[in-house]
Every structure is written in structure tokens, then in C-alpha cells.
Amino acid sequence: MKAVVHVMLKPGVLDPQGEAVRHALGSLGFGGVEGVRQGKVIELDLAGSDAEAAEVEVKQMCEKLLANTVIESYRIEIA
Amino acid sequence: MRAAVVVFPGSNCDRDLAVAFRAAGIDPVMVWHKETSLPDGVDIVGLPGGFSYGDYLRCGAIAARSPICRAVIAHADRGGMVLGICNGFQVLVESGLLPGALMRNAGLKFLCKPVTLNVVTSNSPFTAGYEAGQDVVYPIAHHDGNYTADPELLARLDGDDRVAYRYADNPNGSVGDIAGILSENRRVLGLMPHPERAIDPMQGGTDGMLLFSAISGALETA
Numbered sequence: 001m002k003a004v005v006h007v008m009l010k011p012g013v014l015d016p017q018g019e020a021v022r023h024a025l026g027s028l029g030f031g032g033v034e035g036v037r038q039g040k041v042i043e044l045d046l047a048g049s050d051a052e053a054a055e056v057e058v059k060q061m062c063e064k065l066l067a068n069t070v071i072e073s074y075r076i077e078i079a
Numbered sequence: 080m081r082a083a084v085v086v087f088p089g090s091n092c093d094r095d096l097a098v099a100f101r102a103a104g105i106d107p108v109m110v111w112h113k114e115t116s117l118p119d120g121v122d123i124v125g126l127p128g129g130f131s132y133g134d135y136l137r138c139g140a141i142a143a144r145s146p147i148c149r150a151v152i153a154h155a156d157r158g159g160m161v162l163g164i165c166n167g168f169q170v171l172v173e174s175g176l177l178p179g180a181l182m183r184n185a186g187l188k189f190l191c192k193p194v195t196l197n198v199v200t201s202n203s204p205f206t207a208g209y210e211a212g213q214d215v216v217y218p219i220a221h222h223d224g225n226y227t228a229d230p231e232l233l234a235r236l237d238g239d240d241r242v243a244y245r246y247a248d249n250p251n252g253s254v255g256d257i258a259g260i261l262s263e264n265r266r267v268l269g270l271m272p273h274p275e276r277a278i279d280p281m282q283g284g285t286d287g288m289l290l291f292s293a294i295s296g297a298l299e300t301a
Contacts, residue, residue, distance in 0.1 A: 013227065016183050016252070065144060068137055068173065070180040071227055 001046045003058045004077040007067045008039035042066055051078045080105045080298045083121040085151065087112045087142045092128030092164065092275065099275035100125065103291035105298065112145045122298045123160040124151050126167030128220070128273060138181065138223045139169030148174055160204060160294065161267040165221055168259070168269035177260055177269045178236075179228040185252025189222040193283065195247035196258050196272060200240045203261050204297030205268045208289035214247060215286035217272035224271035226253035226260075236260055244270055 018036040067074040082100040097107035131142035163171040171177040198209040244259035259270025274287030
């Protein structure tokens with residue numbers, strides 16, 4: 001079973017890297033990009049087969065390590 | 080007087096920090112990150128600058144979950160002193176010993192230069208040797224020193240006199256020009272600038288020495 005965790009900066013937290021990417025896109029001629037937010041995707045290979053239990057455990061992983069919940073939010077997909 | 084200097088894979092200011100402690104009469108012991116306890120009789124723990132675990136995931140994130148950090152958190156919970164410099168400050172916020180977060184510098188560049196800091200409070204065992212309001216020069220060397228806190232936390236830090244240092248000329252976008260903060264009991268200090276790189280005239284200045292002699296003074300009278 002796979003779990004995919006998406007980690008993004010919370011809304012309202014300035015993302016200087018996203019801003020730099022936005023400027024670079026502008027300089028390549030891609031007009032109309034009003035905002036860029038950069039995040040992380042973390043893939044986990046899990047041994048178990050119980051999706052519900054996996055989600056609970058991955059949520060704990062996010063809270064304890066994978067995301068810094070002071071500034072980041074996360075979303076979990078179990079597949 | 081004894082200091083433990085924690086060494087993570089990727090630490091690179093650990094020896095400088097040990098030299099600074101020794102210059103203040105505090106005997107430093109280097110402690111590897113895989114240790115699960117601090118040596119006996121440790122009065123203060125130093126978390127050094129560097130790039131622990133290659134800054135993987137987030138700066139300081141993996142180090143904050145290493146075996147030795149559980150012992151460091153227990154030491155702080157007992158009222159022990161902890162000094163986190165640069166990457167050490169990042170470890171302190173990742174471990175929850177200090178609030179807030181440190182993000183990528185607003186200008187996205189790694190910054191390495193001496194900066195002028197305002198010592199906001201002399202009410203701590205780290206800053207007692209300075210006058211509140213005094214300007215000092217310490218070097219900075221970081222990519223992720225942009226301190227972030229929500230308005231409620233900022234108000235609490237200000238109200239409780241827990242901002243230890245502010246930048247005179249904000250280099251990295253830190254909210255409130257914050258360069259260093261204290262824990263609630265004022266026994267844990269985290270700061271991005273490097274006082275241990277300003278203890279000898281050969282380094283271009285000695286403004287950082289007063290921090291280490293204040294620690295030694297506080298430990299002596301304790």
C-alpha cells in the first residue's frame with residue numbers, strides 16, 4: 001500500500017521560493033501567473049493493508065515529523 | 080562548570096562553540112547525536128551551527144528527533160540551560176523547546192556577514208552582561224533564518240520580554256526583526272547570529288564573549 005503526503009505552506013505564510021519561481025516564469029514570457037506556492041510530495045511504501053489504520057498512522061507521522069504544523073499543512077492520500 | 084556540545088552529522092560550528100565555552104571557564108564535552116543521555120554534571124547544552132543531516136526535510140527537523148534530543152528536552156524541562164546557535168536555533172524550534180519557525184531567507188540568498196544586533200533584554204543568564212538596548216556585532220551565516228510567528232505569539236514574546244536580540248538592519252525578513260528568543264523560563268536561548276564567532280580579536284570582534292562569560296557567571300552563582 002502506498003501513502004502520498006502533500007505538504008504545503010499554510011495560506012498567509014509568505015513563500016519566498018514560490019515567489020522566485022513566479023518571477024522566473026514571468027521572465028520566460030509566461031504572463032498571467034498570479035501566484036506560485038511550492039510544496040513537497042512524500043511517498044511512503046507501507047507494509048499493512050488496512051487503509052483506515054494507515055491513515056491514522058500517517059497522520060501521526062505528519063504531526064510528529066513530516067510537516068511543521070506551525071507553518072505547514074498536509075494532505076494524505078492512501079492508494 | 081560543564082557544557083555538553085551536541086555533534087550531529089553535518090554540524091560544523093561545534094568546535095568553535097567548545098572553544099568559546101572553554102574561554103569562559105566552562106569545560107566542554109562533545110556528545111554524539113546517537114547518545115541517549117547527557118554526561119553527568121552537565122550545566123548547559125550547546126546546540127551548534129551547521130547543516131545537521133544535510134538540512135533534509137527541513138533545517139533541524141531530523142536532528143530534533145534524534146536520540147540525544149530527547150535527553151536535551153528532558154534537561155530543559157528540568158530547568159537546565161540550553162544555547163542553540165544558527166542550526167541549533169532551528170533544532171530548538173523544531174523540537175518545540177522554542178516557539179515559532181525559521182523559514183528560507185526572504186531574499187533567498189545564503190547570508191554570511193557581520194551584522195549589528197540590538198540586545199533587547201539583559202534579563203537572562205545569557206544576556207546579563209549586556210545593557211538592554213546595547214548594540215553588538217555578531218556574524219550571521221545562514222540560508223534559513225527568517226523567523227516566523229503568528230501575531231498572538233509575537234505579542235506574547237514582546238509582552239514577556241522574551242525577544243533577546245533584534246537585527247538593526249533586518250537581513251532575512253524575520254518578523255519583528257527578531258534574531259533570537261528566550262524560553263518562558265528564560266533558560267533556553269536560540270539565535271541565528273554566531274556569538275562564538277566573535278570571541279577573539281582575530282575573528283574581527285569580541286562582542287560575543289560577554290554572552291559566554293554571562294553564562295559562566297550565572298552557573299557560578301547557581
